[in-house]
Amino acid sequence: MYHWGGKSLKIGNLTARLPIIQGGMGIGVSLSGLASAVANEGGIGVISTAAVGMMETDFSTNYLEANIRALRKEIRKARELTKGIIGVNIMVALSNFADMAKTAIEEGVDIIFSGAGLPLNLPSFLKETKDTKLVPIVSSARAASIIAKKWLEKYKYAPDAIVVEGPLAGGHLGFKIEQIKDPDFKLEKLVSEVIIEAKNIEDKAAKPIPVIAAGGIYTGEDIYKFIHLGASGVQMATRFVTTVECDASLEFKNTYIECSENDIGIIKSPVGMPGRAIKNEFLYDVEAGSKKPYKCPYHCISTCKYESSPYCIALALINAKRGKMKYGFAFAGENAYRAENIVSVEELVKSLVEEYNSSIKT
Template identity: 35%
Template sequence: MDREIRKLNDTLVNIFNTVMKMEEEAIQKASYDDISITEVHTLEAIGTGRARTMTHVANILGIKVSTLTTAVGRLVKKGYVRRFRDEADRRMVKISLSERGARVVREHEAFHEAMIRAALSGIPEDSISRFVESVGSINDFLLMRRSTAYARKREFKLSAMKLAGNELPVPIVQAGMSIGVAGSRLAAAVALEGGLGLIGTSEIGWRTKGYDKDPLTVNLRVIEEEVARARKNVEAGGGRGLVGAAVMWTHRDAGKYVKAAVKGGAQVIVTSAGLPKDLPAYCSDRKIALIPTISSRRAASAITKTWTQKYNRTPDGFIFQGPLAAGLLGFKESELEKACGDRYKIIAEVKAELGKLENCPLIVGGGIACREDAEKVYDYGADGIMMGTRFVATEECDAVRRYKELYLNCTENDVTIIRSPMKTSVRVMKNSFADSLAATGRED
């Protein structure tokens, strides 16, 4: 095994050196000969899309802004980069590629694609996916090692965070539990203390007159009313926290729910259960924070890429819903045991991905019940925490008293994991309904 490890090490080093050499040779043969490979990589980080700030590009490259400023200055003189002040905020300097710079990036991308295709041509078709998976595992390890830079060695402190156009004084998010559990009363109480109170939108109007005949109309009206009521109570009480709405993206009326919440004055929209790739289509106001809930780095990357290309915006934050959360989970039941063991690794990976974005905080939920739990996720990069179960038993929670008592009397043996009708794992309290779902995988 030692010989294999040495061979793998030598191979990885040789691959790195060979690729670097090939890149340098490609530059010499290309249409541009006054630029280094490091400068080409800087152009790639700037990207061919919308203009970016210096901080954004520096985060992508993993260098200091001062170092990038010097490099960009040279690229501007050579005609590869444009540097200008943002029209909306003259204090902000942005950079983008000139046509010459964009041509360099396109040529370099074509070089890499040709190189990879040539390398894969010697591998049997049925082995390519296994090879890609193995290389991905090595990359994941290196990414994890890189993520140690996000470990916080300073004293644990809950600091205010920016969410789009608003500041959240206390970075604690109350989960948007649905079907009337988290309504205006609970959300307002949390926001009055400086946190983010979320109103659960799914079937929020089930206790309202007319719901049985026209549930959609009633739900939309109640969403708007509940959000507006919470905002009014927070403003009247002088609270500095925020009020938002939680929307399950797999719900057929998710987009309409978002619009109703925005109409009611929601300052934050949080989505769960699915990738909200078209969420910005339902909320164009950039002062309202759009925060998807994810369970992996890949999900964060996919959402960011789609939003950037289609809507010219990026998420205002992400919530990582870990494997220890109550309710819907982003993992199959067969994956949960491994996910629990990899929980902190996944947090670090997600944080590393968000490091490429500007002002994109990471909020971590699931299994956080005390200060020690919060400190642990902060060590791996969390900027805030989300809690749900602890809020259910409060006096301010909108659920009926009997429901709260079930939580108070619940033990670990009373909890189980089943497959929900949406084909995702869900952690629930044992009862006849849960038993039915566990047995059939669907509602009776």
């Protein structure tokens, strides 16, 4: 076991030896395989609940039940593979948000991470149990304040931690197009602002609320920088795609390895938010207007403008996860082009630890 030179990450009564959370990646990119591998290395592994039932035979005809069943399977499979910390990522924008939250809590998952909207009612699903920790993902101190105020007033519950995700992240972004490259929305600035807000919440809640930095964090030096800035940990997603244990297809992983910096750009998603993805033939076709409107098979995202959309984002992402890149595309963070080869999670974590430790000495 390699030596970690930094502090562990404490979220409530949970302690992760490494302050690294593997970001939840849908559709089907981070399931029990990747999550358990990260947890085994001392980090926090995260299963994405977005269309988690895609492999179930009745997915298109019995969407709600298929997803509930699949989430139970993935959490239980992860538990068989690790004794470490397992979380789930549940987007507020999911039409089955409540079902996913209830199921995760029933299965005793360690942490629920929730963004893509404000998870204002998330504590309502806890009922008698308090075993599952609740961690909102925000893009501003204001959002953290709104969530905490609502939770404390209505449920007498404060966030167990807060993830602040900046504009360099992959997938759907909580920013307007013009904010993405605006220095006022740099992750460093956002993290500092959320840390101040978290201290205010701590005073009211009388419990520690660690802040986790996310979005564009790629190296051990990056981890050191944000922890030195006052964050208690980091969330990384893109870096874990090009691992052996990542649950996506080899073709999906290779899009990261083969892309250049210029291939990564911002797209307008059918769900009404900008997203960062690797541009490919499918997306160029969409830009050229050659895709046709379709029937929505799932109604998976409550904000999706499917009547006027040129494609179904769920189908596109399912195709990509399965390796059919001609019929889909890969979401990716700003630094995805830096991936050079596929390594094991153990190898990746070892290199991150070495980079972090050498940053302490310099």
